[in-house]
Amino acid sequence: MSDARLEPATVPELPTGPTDEQLLAGLAAGRLEALDALYERYKTMAYGIARRITADDALAEDVVQEAFLGAWRGADRYVPGRGSVKTWLLSIVHHRAIDAVRRRRPTTELPAEEDGKATPAPLTMPDVWGEVSAGIDREQVNAAVSTLPDAQREALELAYWAGLSQTEIADRLGVPLGTVKSRVRLALVALRRELGAGPLEHAEGPP
Amino acid sequence: MTDHPNLTCDEVRDLAPLFVTGALDAGEMHAVRDHLAGCADAHAELAELGEAATALLETTEPAEPPATLKPRLMAAAAADLAEGRHPASAAAANIVSLDKARARRGSRLGWLLAAAAVIAAVALGGWNIALRGQLDTAQAYRTGVDQALALAAQPGSVTAFLTAEDGSVSGFSVVGQDGTTKLAVRGLAPTTGAQVYTAWSIEGDNAPVAIGDFTVGPDGVAVATAQAPDATPGAVIALTLEPNAGNQAPMGPVVASGVTRDPAAG
Numbered sequence: 001m002s003d004a005r006l007e008p009a010t011v012p013e014l015p016t017g018p019t020d021e022q023l024l025a026g027l028a029a030g031r032l033e034a035l036d037a038l039y040e041r042y043k044t045m046a047y048g049i050a051r052r053i054t055a056d057d058a059l060a061e062d063v064v065q066e067a068f069l070g071a072w073r074g075a076d077r078y079v080p081g082r083g084s085v086k087t088w089l090l091s092i093v094h095h096r097a098i099d100a101v102r103r104r105r106p107t108t109e110l111p112a113e114e115d116g117k118a119t120p121a122p123l124t125m126p127d128v129w130g131e132v133s134a135g136i137d138r139e140q141v142n143a144a145v146s147t148l149p150d151a152q153r154e155a156l157e158l159a160y161w162a163g164l165s166q167t168e169i170a171d172r173l174g175v176p177l178g179t180v181k182s183r184v185r186l187a188l189v190a191l192r193r194e195l196g197a198g199p200l201e202h203a204e205g206p207p
Numbered sequence: 208m209t210d211h212p213n214l215t216c217d218e219v220r221d222l223a224p225l226f227v228t229g230a231l232d233a234g235e236m237h238a239v240r241d242h243l244a245g246c247a248d249a250h251a252e253l254a255e256l257g258e259a260a261t262a263l264l265e266t267t268e269p270a271e272p273p274a275t276l277k278p279r280l281m282a283a284a285a286a287d288l289a290e291g292r293h294p295a296s297a298a299a300a301n302i303v304s305l306d307k308a309r310a311r312r313g314s315r316l317g318w319l320l321a322a323a324a325v326i327a328a329v330a331l332g333g334w335n336i337a338l339r340g341q342l343d344t345a346q347a348y349r350t351g352v353d354q355a356l357a358l359a360a361q362p363g364s365v366t367a368f369l370t371a372e373d374g375s376v377s378g379f380s381v382v383g384q385d386g387t388t389k390l391a392v393r394g395l396a397p398t399t400g401a402q403v404y405t406a407w408s409i410e411g412d413n414a415p416v417a418i419g420d421f422t423v424g425p426d427g428v429a430v431a432t433a434q435a436p437d438a439t440p441g442a443v444i445a446l447t448l449e450p451n452a453g454n455q456a457p458m459g460p461v462v463a464s465g466v467t468r469d470p471a472a473g
Contacts, residue, residue, distance in 0.1 A: 030295030
């Protein structure tokens with residue numbers, strides 16, 4: 001280590017400095033230092049999510065790089081009304097990680113009734129949803145997840161973190177497709193209620 | 208290839224929980240998206256379930272990615288700018304060409320003053336050189352900065368600010384009209400054994416061209432002269448740490464990079 005590299009006087013922390021929205025505007029304007037700052041802010045969350053889904057350190061690294069590059073190139077497509085920058089960014093990571101897991105897997109595992117495409121469609125930006133409410137922390141969500149019946153929690157975990165498709169989840173659990181759908185639906189509805197988002201108005205689904 | 212079935216609103220509602228968790232396969236995801244794009248119903252149920260799903264992101268234990276990831280990301284992002292893959296790069300190129308002639312006459316001095324202010328800020332920020340008794344290091348760096356500034360004042364020169372992953376490396380590179388390149392960089396880890404830092408010029412889609420190798424001592428400062436192919440705004444200048452000198456393609460990690468720009472344009 002060079003003598004010239006002394007400890008910096010201050011380390012930028014979350015409460016100070018530009019907001020996430022300002023950083024994203026910097027990304028849209030092509031400012032590398034804004035990308036640098038956004039990366040520093042969310043790299044551990046992003047890498048944690050990518051590693052959890054891929055269970056592969058090297059693949060997770062690629063996923064995080066792809067996700068931040070996606071945000072860099074597509075920052076002007078962020079819609080402020082549809083969730084925070086954090087959720088947007090981490091949703092991109094989630095989306096790309098699932099895509100990476102699916103690409104890694106042999107195509108023979110694709111459901112037989114599919115139309116036979118061997119390669120996935122080009123990566124699109126994820127369908128991004130907002131938050132139940134701002135500032136929810138890990139403990140709150142973990143507590144809410146722990147209130148779910150085991151069968152629902154298991155279906156939800158497989159759907160969100162395993163990179164499996166619905167038919168693969170059904171195989172894994174040994175239940176019909178319809179049961180997978182209803183368990184994941186019930187789990188999401190309960191989670192939303194536990195997190196204090198109020199009753200669902202639209203999510204009852206078809207009878 | 209989009210020969211997936213057209214879905215009804217009820218079918219989309221049925222698939223909603225798996226759509227928002229990412230558990231549909233690619234064809235089904237497309238079918239839902241196609242339906243949403245053309246449907247009069249806003250399908251608010253998707254947003255409601257989706258909000259619950261994104262809360263799950265919070266349940267992940269954060270993990271520190273390898274330190275090599277950031278330089279890789281930043282180099283790729285810089286290459287995006289240089290190669291026009293970033294939306295802002297096309298706009299920036301436009302402004303350069305429109306304002307070039309006028310700016311070259313009027314604002315070169317103004318830009319140089321601005322650059323000098325940036326360099327002064329770099330020199331003061333983070334390192335209290337005088338108190339640490341590192342005047343020699345500071346002097347070496349300043350000499351390099353002076354030389355580079357002199358070159359930057361020549362018409363046709365382009366300049367790149369070089370930055371690293373964590374701000375530990377900073378400096379800049381000036382490429383003169385004839386390709387003469389002056390580098391002044393500090394905060395570099397000292398080289399050991401056969402290691403060298405190699406400066407590369409990357410233009411458009413072309414492979415990186417090595418423009419010079421140099422070693423770095425314990426002071427972490429590099430003041431070097433190299434030879435680039437020419438002075439093209441928008442080229443990426445990248446520094447890599449190579450296991451040995453003379454590599455024709457980068458083998459080691461990118462430690463700092465920047466995009467050259469015409470000082471008169473900004």
